[in-house]
Amino acid sequence: MVELRGAGKSYGNVRALHGVDLAVRQGRVTCVLGDNGAGKSTLIKIISGLHQHTEGEFLVDGEPVRFTTPREALDSGIATVYQDLATVPLMPVWRNFFLGSEMTRGRWPLRHLDIARMKRTADDELREMGIVLDDLDQPIGTLSGGQRQSVAIARAVYFGARVLILDEPTAALGVKQSGVVLKYIAAARDRGLGVIFITHNPHHAYMVGDHFGVLRLGTMDLNAARSEISLEELTNHMAGGAELAALKHELAQVRGVDVEGLPEESDLHVSAAASSAASSEKVS
Ligand SMILES: Nc1ncnc2c1ncn2[C@@H]1O[C@H](COP(=O)(O)OP(=O)(O)OP(=O)(O)O)[C@@H](O)[C@H]1O
Ligand SMILES: [Mg+2]
Numbered sequence: 001m002v003e004l005r006g007a008g009k010s011y012g013n014v015r016a017l018h019g020v021d022l023a024v025r026q027g028r029v030t031c032v033l034g035d036n037g038a039g040k041s042t043l044i045k046i047i048s049g050l051h052q053h054t055e056g057e058f059l060v061d062g063e064p065v066r067f068t069t070p071r072e073a074l075d076s077g078i079a080t081v082y083q084d085l086a087t088v089p090l091m092p093v094w095r096n097f098f099l100g101s102e103m104t105r106g107r108w109p110l111r112h113l114d115i116a117r118m119k120r121t122a123d124d125e126l127r128e129m130g131i132v133l134d135d136l137d138q139p140i141g142t143l144s145g146g147q148r149q150s151v152a153i154a155r156a157v158y159f160g161a162r163v164l165i166l167d168e169p170t171a172a173l174g175v176k177q178s179g180v181v182l183k184y185i186a187a188a189r190d191r192g193l194g195v196i197f198i199t200h201n202p203h204h205a206y207m208v209g210d211h212f213g214v215l216r217l218g219t220m221d222l223n224a225a226r227s228e229i230s231l232e233e234l235t236n237h238m239a240g241g242a243e244l245a246a247l248k249h250e251l252a253q254v255r256g257v258d259v260e261g262l263p264e265e266s267d268l269h270v271s272a273a274a275s276s277a278a279s280s281e282k283v284s
Pocket of ligand 2: 041042
């Protein structure tokens with residue numbers, strides 16, 4: 001549905017992203033992991049039409065595109081749920097569900113909001129995703145973080161998203177609330193959406209992911225299908241396992257640093273292969 005080929009982005013002379021390959025498929029979850037400043041937000045800003053790539057290719061349904069506004073991305077079915085959800089806390093849940101795309105009734109000058117239909121539709125759509133709220137009239141600000149994320153996901157699905165981008169939806173949540181969000185990511189996938197799931201957390205990624213990309217300093221350090229990588233390898237990779245293993249002997253000299261638990265460099269097949277590929281690319 002969406003593909004990046006050798007895509008990159010420079011902000012003036014800051015090269016935030018370089019040579020990134022990524023594919024989003026129908027009914028699949030593509031996870032993008034990476035440390036702070038690795039380029040995750042830059043990546044999704046390109047796909048969601050906020051920024052434009054400055055190198056490589058960006059294809060939607062096989063056609064090269066260059067979105068100039070988020071509206072264009074939305075029109076091709078790419079919806080983004082940002083971490084700081086664009087909701088109005090004091091407005092009811094159903095009102096937030098339709099924010100900016102309200103249903104109306106009657107003709108001008110007697111046109112008014114079709115409240116009953118909006119409430120009913122929001123209720124049906126939320127139930128369809130398995131989200132049951134006691135009262136859609138309660139202000140959305142009174143919902144938990146996980147519930148608010150879930151409403152945002154259901155909203156994107158209702159408004160015709162084919163590709164759903166989630167920027168760190170679980171970052172500010174506890175264990176249980178994260179579970180709730182993961183459940184709806186799986187629900188969106190099962191409804192046939194292509195999902196891009198941005199996260200710091202390899203455990204969350206591995207629970208729902210079909211493909212994993214790890215960004216490091218703007219390049220894809222690792223790009224592996226689920227069958228090619230275990231949770232342990234992914235976790236090690238994210239924790240900087242390869243870098244720490246490389247420092248093992250050095251760290252062992254430092255008093256009070258316990259390196260016993262660190263893996264040997266030779267144990268990290270995937271990471272080692274991927275990072276040597278990445279570094280040989282840098283050299284070339
Ligand atoms: N508008 C901008 N102008 C200049 N540099 C930018 C801009 N946006 C991002 N950068 C730089 O690009 C790099 C990648 O930033 P990005 O926000 O994509 O990282 P991230 O992976 O989303 O990080 P985080 O986990 O902290 O959200 C950083 O070095 C950042 O300073
Ligand atoms: Mg970010």
